[in-house]
Amino acid sequence: MSPAIPILLALALGLIGWLAARSRAWAMRKAVRAEGGELHSLPNYHGWYVGLWAVVPALAFAAVWSSLSPNLVLQQVLSDPAAQGLPAFGIQRDAILAEAQALAGGGGATGFQKGSAALVEPFRAAMHTYAVIGLIVTLVLGFAGGAFAYLRLRPHFTARTRVERAVMVGLLAASLVAILTTFGILASLLFETARFFSVVSPVDFLFGTHWGPDPMSEPSSVSGDRYGAVPLFWGTIFIGAIIAMAVAIPLGLMSAIFLTQYATPLLRKWMKPLLEILAGVPTVVYGYFAALTVAPLVRDFGHMIGVASASSESALAAGLVMGIMIIPFVSSMADDSIAAVPQAMRDGSLAMGATKSETIKKVLIPAALPGIVAGVMLAVSRAIGETMIVVMAAGATARLTANPFESMTTVTFQIVAMLTGEGSFDHPATLSAFALGMVLFLVTLALNFIALRVVKHFREAYE
């Protein structure tokens, strides 16, 4: 049975409760008004009050039940005589159970594992039992909640106050999701990173210069000297913070200056959305563009200027395209900081006889520099977290080299490689992805934190 059915039934109960309570409140209002009185709350609020009481407990139960019932089903199946033949532990036991469950749930699965067919019937029976129990309890809860609320309705019942209190709780809960997400990210990264560091020492990881995890090796024989992440950090910095910024900073800054200071309104009206389009192109498209079009050009150029090692997956190709992707970002940040410089400073410089470009170079940019630097930091944090371009164009070999024509790998590339490979989830190679993620998270967090503070101070300085 689909998990949607209890939810839909609970919602239907809520609707019935809403309608019933509202019509009751209308009737009460008519009676009260005949005596010259008035209800405390509008009839709609009585409806919402009953509706909430009917829906919320029932849905809460349905949510808990849907995470609880798979375990209960499994318990019942395992106590079935047909389950005695299962292997005691291990992957095969899980595979048989998963397959029997899939078969029992329908959906066109086919049985490959020996012994799964015998378990289909127990599974089907158990799933049916627990689904029916869940459905009945959901309905009872919804009905009980609705009836309790319905019986409380009186002319002087403070339905509006109560509903509004529930609304406020809902609002608060929604805004707590953000904290919960941040906490979830931190907790999951910390947990898996701790497991990784119990095998590989943090010193080896942070300062080692050889990266070559083997996901298929025996987990117990893993040694720290294959988990030195320095080449990854270098690749990330070289592609994201050096090559990409060498493209994005001059172009982004000059674009911002041209569009805000020189361009006619018509040109600005057309060019600004164009830059926004550049920012809206999905990264996978940039990655494909880098791999298909830019990388061969870069390789041929490398051969032309005599770099024999120029490869078809190069740091330069990935960095160039990443820089192009970042241009609109740098441009809009620079735009904001230049606009925040007070008009009086600009006017003063122009009144002294400086040309426009002299004003820009000697007054506006120095005055806007903190904002521009903060913008560049945000751009760097975006560039080093960028994944698809490097996955598709930068290559997989971890190298410590300053030759931009060679292939180079980054933190994000290795996260993808480790987690989409063949290794088991508990292997240090897989866990290393979380350690890399932790480093990436902390670095981008620090960059953003500093940048936002700088921007804030800078804004206050001119206000």
Next chain:
Amino acid sequence: MSDPATLSRDARIAARLNRRYAAERRFKALGFVAVLFSALVLAFLLVTMTANALGGFQRAELRFPIDFASGAMTVDPAQLEGANAMQVLEGAGLKDVVAFAASQSLGDAGAAELPDGAWREVGEALIDDPSRLGGTFQAALPASDDLAAALRKDGQPQLRGLADQLAAQGKLVTAFDWGFLSRGDATGPQDVGIWGALKGSMLTMLVTLLLAFPIGVLAAVYLEEYAPKNRWTDIIEVSINNLAAVPSIIFGLLGLAVFLAIFPNYRSAPLIGGMTLALMTMPVIVISGRNAIKAVPPSIRDAALAVGASRVQTVFHHVLPLALPGILTGTIIGMARALGETAPLLMIGMRAFVASPPDGFTSPATVLPVQIFLWSDEIDRGFVERTSAAIIVLLLFLLVMNGLAIYLRNRFEKRW
């Protein structure tokens, strides 16, 4: 020219002014070049993609007549009404009939380049219109991947002669492939379609929207209208601002470590993908929602409160409807970003080969950007064109979404 020292003071000033004006012009030209460069890169990207994509919307087709009237196959048209019509046709030997007609018209070498499953397209045409059984049917079936490559002057050299010969007879043509928009993924570039990924994207986006929009709007309302100024509110604000800047791949790690640990059976399902992307989209909606709510003038709130509305009524009856266009604009932009997102979905396993379109929120699926990524790894030259075609479809969707956002902004946004 002449020695500067001998020049008059005016001439020196004029020369310096000229130099300064020249610097001014150079600086301006530099700025123009920077903007032009971005425009040219964008144009170059779009032109290369479109040029490649033109081939991706087409496929190489073998065309030959099949004579059903001669009675090689006897099928009662009434049997083609039921659900198992394809089995009926298979039992009646449609496959052999198609193969025979192909070798008659194309020769044995040509017929060998007809893929095994191609007869099913004839079967579908017959089920569509059983009266075709009474006459000669002009079949247009996909050629094999090798023959398609040969037609592009690519792939195995020995097939190129055959391809040229069939093409000269008009029996091998490239034609617009409507099926590309309605099929699922496949192993060969001739048989792939985009519908599976498109449907996966739509289901995923629906989950994202249903989660991120209400949570984002409610959080924005709370923070902007009700939140007291204290430590907790500060923590919420800081975490929302940080979440908006966290690399998307980190959300993938979260989805892998948390969501997949809770729902291990839903690996690569749109439900998990949508939940992961919702966490990523929510901060965007909160930030744009707060700006939209902030833009509603206080006089609206004062007026509502003055006539006796409660604080909740003020916000939900007056402020929120006025802020809605701005909120929707931000939501669409956030959704467009989520639609193009690849990395977090790779993390939660949406990279498996899924041939059939997903039939629900919990069945295995892939999404458009991931499909593009997977096809880009294929070696066959045919996949380059297919990938570009998929990219064009993705870009069109993004264009429509962003266009809608701009329309909403221009049409409904009020300047107070």
